[in-house]
Amino acid sequence: MPDGKTRSVPSSPPTQRVISIVELLAAGPGPRTSAEIADGLGLNRSTAGTILAALAERGWVHRLPDLSYELGPALAALGRQSSGTGDRAWLERELERLGDRVDCGAALTTITLDHLEFLAVTRDRYTVGIESGARIPLLAPAGAAIIAHWGSARQQDWLHTRGPERRAEYREVLATLRATGFCAWRLESDSLPNARVLSEVADHLADQPASKELRGRVLAQLAAIGGSAYDRAAFDREGPLPVSYISAPVFDGGGHAVMELQIGPLRDEVTRVERRRYLAELSAAARRIGEGLESASSRRP
Structure with missing residues (x-):
C-alpha cells in the first residue's frame, strides 16, 4: 500500500508512472506540486507534468489555484x-x-x-x-x-x-x-x-x-x-x-x-x-x- 514516502520508479513503463502518481496523491497527506510529485517518484519533471495534464483533462486529478494537484472527481x-x-x-x-x-x-x-x-x-x-x-x-x-x-x-x-x-x-x-x-x-x-x-x-x-x-x-x-x-x-x-x-x-x-x-x-x-x-x-x-x-x-x- 502507498505510504506517502519518497520512492523511485526507475525504468517504469508509462502505465506504471500513471499508477504511481495516482497512488502518491491518494496517500496524502495533501495536494502536491508537479515538481514534488516528480521528485518524490524519481521521474523527469517534464514527464510528470505531461501525465498530470492528461489526468487533469479527464478529471482523474484536479489542479488547484496554487498549481498543486489532488485526486479529481472522476476517481472520487x-x-x-x-x-x-x-x-x-x-x-x-x-x-x-x-x-x-x-x-x-x-x-x-x-x-x-x-x-x-x-x-x-x-x-x-x-x-x-x-x-x-x-x-x-x-x-x-x-x-x-x-x-x-x-x-x-x-x-x-x-x-x-x-x-x-x-x-x-x-x-x-x-x-x-x-x-x-x-x-x-x-x-x-x-x-x-x-x-x-x-x-x-x-x-x-x-x-x-x-x-x-x-x-x-x-x-x-x-x-x-x-x-x-x-x-x-x-x-x-x-x-x-x-x-x-x-x-x-x-x-x-x-x-x-x-x-x-x-x-x-x-x-x-x-x-x-x-x-x-x-x-x-x-x-x-x-x-x-x-x-x-x-x-x-x-x-x-
Whole structure:
C-alpha cells in the first residue's frame, strides 16, 4: 500500500508512472506540486507534468489555484462506485423527502466511466421503467451537472456522444451549470406521451434478460426526453413556463461534482414562484446529500 514516502520508479513503463502518481496523491497527506510529485517518484519533471495534464483533462486529478494537484472527481466517483456508494438507504430517504416537497419525481445519478448509474429514484407515473441501480450509456445531455465541472477533454467526449446539431446548445448547458448551479429544460408538446411510452417499454423489458442492451437504449432515450435548455434570464422571466426537468450537481467535501440531482415537474405551466421554489428545494437537497456523503465517508473504517 502507498505510504506517502519518497520512492523511485526507475525504468517504469508509462502505465506504471500513471499508477504511481495516482497512488502518491491518494496517500496524502495533501495536494502536491508537479515538481514534488516528480521528485518524490524519481521521474523527469517534464514527464510528470505531461501525465498530470492528461489526468487533469479527464478529471482523474484536479489542479488547484496554487498549481498543486489532488485526486479529481472522476476517481472520487469510481471510489464510491466500488464501495457501493455506502449505505444507499439514506440517499433514498433524501430523494423521497425531496419528491414530497416538490410533488414530482426525483433521481440521483453518478457517472462511472461511460455509463450513467441511477443511485436512487422516486417512483412516479413517468419513471416506472427506471429503478435504483439501473445503468445506461452516458449520452448528452445526461450527466451534464457532473460533466460541467470535469476537465475539458472529458467534456468534449461527452459532447461528441451526440451529433453536431446540438453540441453548441449542450456546450451552453455546461456553461449555465457552472455559472448558476442548475439547468432547466423545456417541456415539448410530445414529451409526456413519449415519456409514458418509453417508461412502459422499459418496464416491460425489465424481466427479459436477453433484452438488457435494448432496455439500456430505451432508458437512455427516456433520460433525454426533455426539450431544449433554458438560459438563466429566460427561466427567471415573468409568467408560466413549460418545464420538464431541472438538475443540479452534488459536490463532495473536496468540491468535486460527483452526482447529479434531478427533479421532473413535467408540467406545461410552472409559475416563476413555483420555479424559484423548485430551485430552492433542489439546491437544499443537493447540499444535504453532499454533507451526507462526507458523514458517511468519515464513518467508514
